[in-house]
Amino acid sequence: MTTAQRFHAELAWLGGDGAAANVLIDVTDGRIAAVTPGVSVPPDAYRLPGLTLPGLANTHSHVFHRALRGHSETGVADFWAWRALMYEVAHRLDPESLYALARATYAEMALSGITSVGEFHYVHHGPDGAAYADPNAMGAAVVRAANDAGIRITLLDTCYLQGDIAGAPLDGVQRRFDDGSWQEWAARVERLSDTSMLRVGAAIHSVRAVPRAALKPIADFAQRRGMPLHVHVSE
Incomplete structure (x- = not known):
C-alpha cells in the first residue's frame, strides 16, 4: 500500500547561494518524490517553519x-x-x-x-x-x-x-x-x-x-x- 505525505517549507535550501521560499515536498513511501518551490500551502501539507536543509x-x-x-x-x-x-x-x-x-x-x-x-x-x-x-x-x-x-x-x-x-x-x-x-x-x-x-x-x-x-x-x-x-x- 502506497503512503503519501506532503510538507511545506517556509524556506528550503535547494542548492546555490540562497534559500527558496514556499517549497512543497512530496514524499511517497518514505522517499522524496518531488520538490517544488513557489507553492502556496496546500491544506493537507505539514508546515515546516524556518529553514529546511537536505539530510x-x-x-x-x-x-x-x-x-x-x-x-x-x-x-x-x-x-x-x-x-x-x-x-x-x-x-x-x-x-x-x-x-x-x-x-x-x-x-x-x-x-x-x-x-x-x-x-x-x-x-x-x-x-x-x-x-x-x-x-x-x-x-x-x-x-x-x-x-x-x-x-x-x-x-x-x-x-x-x-x-x-x-x-x-x-x-x-x-x-x-x-x-x-x-x-x-x-x-x-x-x-x-x-x-x-x-x-x-x-x-x-x-x-x-x-x-x-x-x-x-x-x-x-x-x-x-x-x-x-x-x-x-x-x-
Missing part, C-alpha cells in the same frame, strides 16, 4: 566508539593509550550489544539531521576470532540498528589482515577483525546484498593493516560489483 551524510562512522564517550577525554596520554581503551570496548561486543549501541548512536544522528551514514565496519568475528554461525552477524546487527533508527546506511565492510606494515600477525582483540585473506574477506562480503536502505561497500582498513599485494585485488573486487571503496589513508 546530512556522515561518511565515516565507527559506531562502537560511542561507548568511549566520557572515558577518553582525560587520563589518556596518547593515541596508543586511546587505542588500548578502544580495544577493550571492541573485545566486549557481541551482536546484541553492538545492535543496542548502534541503534542509540544512529538515533542521535537522525535527531541531529543526519539521514545517511557510511559505517566503517571491521569487528566481524567472535572474541576468539572464530566466525559466528552467520559470518555477517555483526554487520547485520549494525544494519538492523540503522533500519530501526530510520537512517540509510552504506556498510563499508572492512578488510583487516595484519598488525603492522611489516606483516605482523594479528593478536588479541584484533583477531576479531581478521578474515584470514582478502579472498576470504571477499567471500564473506559477497553474502551481503543491497536493499532500499542498505548499500554494501568495501573498505581497506589502512596500508598498515592490509598487505600491498591485496590492495589492487580488493579495489578490483569493489569495482566489478559497483561498490564504493573506502580507506584510512593515514592513521
Whole structure:
C-alpha cells in the first residue's frame, strides 16, 4: 500500500547561494518524490517553519566508539593509550550489544539531521576470532540498528589482515577483525546484498593493516560489483 505525505517549507535550501521560499515536498513511501518551490500551502501539507536543509551524510562512522564517550577525554596520554581503551570496548561486543549501541548512536544522528551514514565496519568475528554461525552477524546487527533508527546506511565492510606494515600477525582483540585473506574477506562480503536502505561497500582498513599485494585485488573486487571503496589513508 502506497503512503503519501506532503510538507511545506517556509524556506528550503535547494542548492546555490540562497534559500527558496514556499517549497512543497512530496514524499511517497518514505522517499522524496518531488520538490517544488513557489507553492502556496496546500491544506493537507505539514508546515515546516524556518529553514529546511537536505539530510546530512556522515561518511565515516565507527559506531562502537560511542561507548568511549566520557572515558577518553582525560587520563589518556596518547593515541596508543586511546587505542588500548578502544580495544577493550571492541573485545566486549557481541551482536546484541553492538545492535543496542548502534541503534542509540544512529538515533542521535537522525535527531541531529543526519539521514545517511557510511559505517566503517571491521569487528566481524567472535572474541576468539572464530566466525559466528552467520559470518555477517555483526554487520547485520549494525544494519538492523540503522533500519530501526530510520537512517540509510552504506556498510563499508572492512578488510583487516595484519598488525603492522611489516606483516605482523594479528593478536588479541584484533583477531576479531581478521578474515584470514582478502579472498576470504571477499567471500564473506559477497553474502551481503543491497536493499532500499542498505548499500554494501568495501573498505581497506589502512596500508598498515592490509598487505600491498591485496590492495589492487580488493579495489578490483569493489569495482566489478559497483561498490564504493573506502580507506584510512593515514592513521
